[in-house]
Amino acid sequence: MTSPGAQTASLRSRNFALFFTGRAVAKLGDAMLPLALSAGLIQQGHGPGAIGAALASLTVFLAGFVIFGGVFCDRFNTRALMVGSDLVRVCTQGLMAALFLTGHVVLWQVCAIGAVNGICAGLFQPGVASTIPRVASDVQGANGLIRTAESLAMLLGPAAAGALVGSFSPGGVFVAHAATYALSAVCLALLRLPAQAPRAERPTYRADLAEGWREFRARTWMWSVIVIWMVYTVTVSGPLVPLTAAEIIPADGPGVYGLVNSALGGGTALGGLLALRFRPVRQLRAGSLALLGCCLYPAAVGLALPQAAMMAAAAVWGLGGGVWAVMWATSVQTQVPGEILNRIHAYEVAGSLAMMPVGQALAGPAAQLFGGRTVLLAGGFVMIGVSAALLAVPAIRNLRSVTPGTALASSAGGARTAPDHVPDRGA
Template sequence: MNEGTSAPVPAGAVSLWASGNFRRYFAARSASLLGDTVLPIGLSAAVLEQGFGASGVGYALAASLAPTILLMLFGGALADHFRPKPMMVFADLVRFLAQGVLCVLLLVGEPSLWAILVTQVVFGVATALFQPTISGLVPEIAPDDVHKANGLLRIAESMVTLGGPALAGILLAFAPATAVVGIDAATCLISAILVATLRLAGKRGDQGPPKVFDDIREGWSEFVSRPWLYSVISAFAVMGLVVFGPFQVLSATVLTEDHGASAYGLLMSAHGLGAVIGGLVGLRRMPRRPLRTGALAMLAFAPQLAFIALGAPVPLVAVGMLVAGIGRSYWAVMWSTSVQTRVPPDVLNRVLAYEITGSMMLIPVGRAVAGPVSESLGSTPVLMTGAVCTVIGCLSLLLVPSVRRLALQRPDRVPGDPAEPVPASSPRTETTEGRSA
């Protein structure tokens, strides 16, 4: 089989549903994803309702993310040292309380921007304990079907992305933003309950107290030993600053101001529909060179930025967001499967913590500066810059040999040969323990 061909994914993804663990994990992750989807819309609307403008939206969104990024490495180290389940339940309960307090503040009065920011900082700190474990549990929940599990999870995420914004938009048409924030709080509680019911292997053997900084250094060594990994994360770090951060703020403010909150929610649903399609395509076939194909698919993220920047009609913006959802979802399946099948399970949480931290570390900066910069220069040049940088970033990845040639590989093999594929007849991995939920 030549390099350009694709190996069919074995049929029988439905067999994953025979596992109660996977069903509960799937439901927990779907609930958590619903909260993640509605939070930016509800939080943005709440901040705008209080009269804090685009800058306030940027600060609030950054406050919920910055602590997560700053503390992510500690969360990954702790998840590799201990079993992640109790940490995840605790984190979800704290996140539930943080968003619950914000709901109360919005209901009883007019909270200051600082009060809103404090609740989001607490939320972000708890997320730092939860986030590194989100995809790391996949090899433990579905050790023989990592790729199929990722495809199903991405489809679920996409369906939530499709329905969540629509739900938020409908609620905002008839109720204050507090209702949407309340949904986020409820999903955290539901996730905590479902995670608590997972039946996982017991606590790892007695390792004594964690040596967090030693574990973090070991995770760094594993991370930098894989050029394909740090090359992708470097590109996405820059894109977080100039693409993803500004997009989250300006898509909310520009589309809401131009077309209303309900239209914004429905347009985000078009992105969700595209993501469902992208997940289905990713589930159906696994290319022999997943990162190369995924990087090409990510180019589809650029047109929506240009359409919003140029004030295109709603139908054209919807098409752009649909196409963007397809590309980004397909990339996500390719990327998650590549990492989970090529990194040894005993360091997977730490490597994923570096992956998440690196790819997200500049998003809060992008969110925070998007409002002031757009108020100074206008939203059009900021969004157009994002569109151009998306194209440059994706094409630059194709110039990296280890990214271009990377094929699936069992994590028990010595890393270093990016072209060594898993046989086409068996794209399964031999992982035994995963890292997170």
């Protein structure tokens, strides 16, 4: 078993520092994007339907392409694919900046750029899961630190984006976003990663996809979470950004919307720090309980509570989500063998995001039919059900954590927790 001192040294290593910096900076840019896109489209006379469509364009292509990205990462150089994806997004965000700076914003062009970004994200994301165990032996500690840094970026990003939009233009935010991808690419290129074991020859890409799907289905705890998460994304997470933006920005301005999102980022940072110190034996059970507090944010906006109350509710949402995110990422990265981790991570990402564009696209019609505040209030109640559903599945609530030493041995090629062997898992 790896000693605590070795784990600490790993988290202070040059490799982890570079990866940590790249993820934090890229997240800073990503945190600016929803506000810039929402405010920019609202300035051009669009409503929540257009915002949802613009966000959905990225998510649809990410969810559709990430499975193939997992196969590519297993077959080719993972880091090269990640660096290339970042560099392409430097160009696409530069183009987005030009559209908003010149005032010639056409919705289909914004959606097309989002689609390219989604494909790039689909190539990039599978490599994250397999890179973390290669740069840090303490996987939960690494996830906790990265999540905390990403959350601090979420804290600063919306506030900075609100200031830029208010004093300059949404186009300036996209310039900054392109720069964050450039720095992320540099950090990844400078990593000194240990050599990976030679990959056995595989007959076809289809065989790789089929193997990944079999391994995904064989883990009841994983596919059960994804099924529940699909309900969450279409009913809560998908409509959240378009509807909260449409409710807060016209009434209080982009600055207040930025502050609310910054509070969410601050709460997520606290959740990451808590997960860094809190080492439960049953990680997904702890994460599921933490999600209960997430019901407060959509309810607070739906009730049109004062700014301070919305910020507090957003912080609680972030806290619960931050704890869950670390527990989930650590479970995936330590329970799954390294040789199939990219593909399984790709399947769980695709499943997690599959219904997100549906929720984003339906945000506008649902708001017109029922009212935006009513949809947000319903989302608060659904969030309670999501937490209860996760806890109701024995494979989720009883999954035991893998020790750091076991996870480290597994990342070098050893066996991790075996799949669940249960009859009739369903289609």
